[in-house]
Amino acid sequence: MTKSHEEITLTPISDTPSTMNITGLWRVVKPVVDKEKCKKCTICWKFCPDAAITLVDGEPIVDLRYCKGCGICAFECPSKCIIMVKEGEQ
Amino acid sequence: MRMVMTGNYASAYGAKLARAEVIAAYPITPQTSIVEKLAEFVSSGELKAKFIPVESEHSAMAACIAAQTAGARTYTATSSQGLTLMHEVLMWASGARLPIVMTNVSRAMAPPWNVWADHMDTVAQRDTGWLQFFCRSNQEVLDTIIMAYKICETSGVMLPAMIVEDAFILSHTSEPVDVPEQALVDSFLPAYSPELKIEVGKPMGFGSLVKPDQYMEFRYKAMLGMKEARERILRVEQEFKHIFGREHGGLLDLYKCADADVIMAAAGSVAATAMDVVDAMRAKGMRVGLARIRAFRPFPHEEFRSLAGKTEGIAVLDRSFTFGAAGAMFTEVKSSIYSCQKRPVVKNYIAGLGGRDITPKILEKIFEDMLVVSKRGAEDEVEWVDVAGLPRRWR
Ligand code: SF4
Ligand code: SF4
Numbered sequence: 001m002t003k004s005h006e007e008i009t010l011t012p013i014s015d016t017p018s019t020m021n022i023t024g025l026w027r028v029v030k031p032v033v034d035k036e037k038c039k040k041c042t043i044c045w046k047f048c049p050d051a052a053i054t055l056v057d058g059e060p061i062v063d064l065r066y067c068k069g070c071g072i073c074a075f076e077c078p079s080k081c082i083i084m085v086k087e088g089e090q
Numbered sequence: 091m092r093m094v095m096t097g098n099y100a101s102a103y104g105a106k107l108a109r110a111e112v113i114a115a116y117p118i119t120p121q122t123s124i125v126e127k128l129a130e131f132v133s134s135g136e137l138k139a140k141f142i143p144v145e146s147e148h149s150a151m152a153a154c155i156a157a158q159t160a161g162a163r164t165y166t167a168t169s170s171q172g173l174t175l176m177h178e179v180l181m182w183a184s185g186a187r188l189p190i191v192m193t194n195v196s197r198a199m200a201p202p203w204n205v206w207a208d209h210m211d212t213v214a215q216r217d218t219g220w221l222q223f224f225c226r227s228n229q230e231v232l233d234t235i236i237m238a239y240k241i242c243e244t245s246g247v248m249l250p251a252m253i254v255e256d257a258f259i260l261s262h263t264s265e266p267v268d269v270p271e272q273a274l275v276d277s278f279l280p281a282y283s284p285e286l287k288i289e290v291g292k293p294m295g296f297g298s299l300v301k302p303d304q305y306m307e308f309r310y311k312a313m314l315g316m317k318e319a320r321e322r323i324l325r326v327e328q329e330f331k332h333i334f335g336r337e338h339g340g341l342l343d344l345y346k347c348a349d350a351d352v353i354m355a356a357a358g359s360v361a362a363t364a365m366d367v368v369d370a371m372r373a374k375g376m377r378v379g380l381a382r383i384r385a386f387r388p389f390p391h392e393e394f395r396s397l398a399g400k401t402e403g404i405a406v407l408d409r410s411f412t413f414g415a416a417g418a419m420f421t422e423v424k425s426s427i428y429s430c431q432k433r434p435v436v437k438n439y440i441a442g443l444g445g446r447d448i449t450p451k452i453l454e455k456i457f458e459d460m461l462v463v464s465k466r467g468a469e470d471e472v473e474w475v476d477v478a479g480l481p482r483r484w485r
Contacts, residue, residue, distance in 0.1 A: 005314075013296055014295040014298040
């Protein structure tokens, strides 16, 4: 229901963080990391604009709930161990 | 302490005295020496602030937005193409109700490439929800930065402000400036403490999605903030005068307007020249006056309305041009007085674009033209002044 302008904050503020917004559903292609070739250099982790990569023991793990499939990680990986695979094709 | 300094250094001292805590900046002529000076203050420890060098003006404003959302008082400076690159995030700053203060050293837009005084950059940002103050002197630049934080940080306002200095005429010209004592500024301007800010360990979304059923209420609230700013500008200036003994004219700074047959409305450094011209013409028996547009946003509509019945003509000098219409200040002045019973003749003079000198002689000729036009009406409402190839001679 529409609240009166007197009842609302100056700018909209929600108490749910943006991690509640699952944005990975928009993806066409997804990154797949070749663990054998990965040098754990963390470059993909630094470059991911959606912070969708987390490091577990130095190893990059893509959180597909947020990854939008932009391919930046694959492009930046110096070891060329990330390939972009079409959704539903692997 | 009185010091001789440029408008740019006056900006830097203003931000330092206001104790800006985060400064994000990208260099662009003629603004660069503001942030260079601030970088010096920060590196020497004279100013306890975080200085963030960024890769573009868009990022400079984005960094200020983030820091201000976290509860820091922020400052940045820019010019021209840099200001217009910020356009998107300027809207974000005002919509997020962040009282950021920024100096814009007003400079022409390219092409033709040109780094000199012109108000096109500032005027093009009039709809972004920022307060805009045009300054006449370096002293006014320093004082207005300090006042702007106090005006904008009130809970009823919470909007950002742009302090405008004319390129080179103020930015790189030295004048004596009184630099107030830090303790005095501290007594005038308390630390920034917003009601709501980002807090560690308490995740919240700021500026989140709002659907059509609620969007208008937020915009209405911002409108109320700008309305409140009008009153706040006047009140803060009185408080400032009480402590520092100086004032700069509120929203519309009137000079010898009380009995003036014709009045010139102008903004920025040209107003200083116009004051001399008013004196010289009055010495010759011509009753002329100057209404200096100090605040362009919020616009002094009411002040112009109360002038309307007292004068025969208003010459509006615009240092920019809105293509397909007229000078933006002219349009505003005209719309202000439309509802008045008695309306003076209003004519627009477009002058000084791209740093072209507006000499005392040109201002005198504008006044003389207006004295004639005010009696018989203007044939052409908008006249470009001092353009080669046009029949009228101005020099
Ligand atoms: S594809 Fe893009 S969004 Fe997904 S993990 Fe790589 S960089 Fe991040
Ligand atoms: S950039 Fe490539 S090599 Fe480096 S951590 Fe990421 S996947 Fe591994």
